[in-house]
Amino acid sequence: MPxxxxxxxxxxLVFSWLMFLILxxxxxxxxxxxxxxxxxNKKESVTEPWNWPWH
Incomplete structure (x- = not known):
């Protein structure tokens, strides 16, 4: 059985894995x-609260 x-x-298989692992x-x-x-920059930006017109 071949x-x-x-x-x-x-x-x-061995040569293909050698290619993957070396090259x-x-x-x-x-x-x-x-x-x-x-x-x-590391300084934090200041956020303002939103002014909701319906609230």
Missing amino acids: QLNPEPWLTI VPFKVLAHTFPNEHQAQ
């Missing part, structure tokens, strides 16, 4: 975002 022979698919993380970590986020 499906019990692990030689063809085991090699493909892909470096490519993902090397990705840079075009718009770096900027830190906002």
Whole structure:
């Protein structure tokens, strides 16, 4: 029965996992975002209560 022979698919499985575990993380970590986020000022904004005309 050919499906019990692990030689063809085991090699493909091992090499594909090696690609995922070795090469892909470096490519993902090397990705840079075009718009770096900027830190906002830390002081809190003052909110005013709404003036409801029907209340």
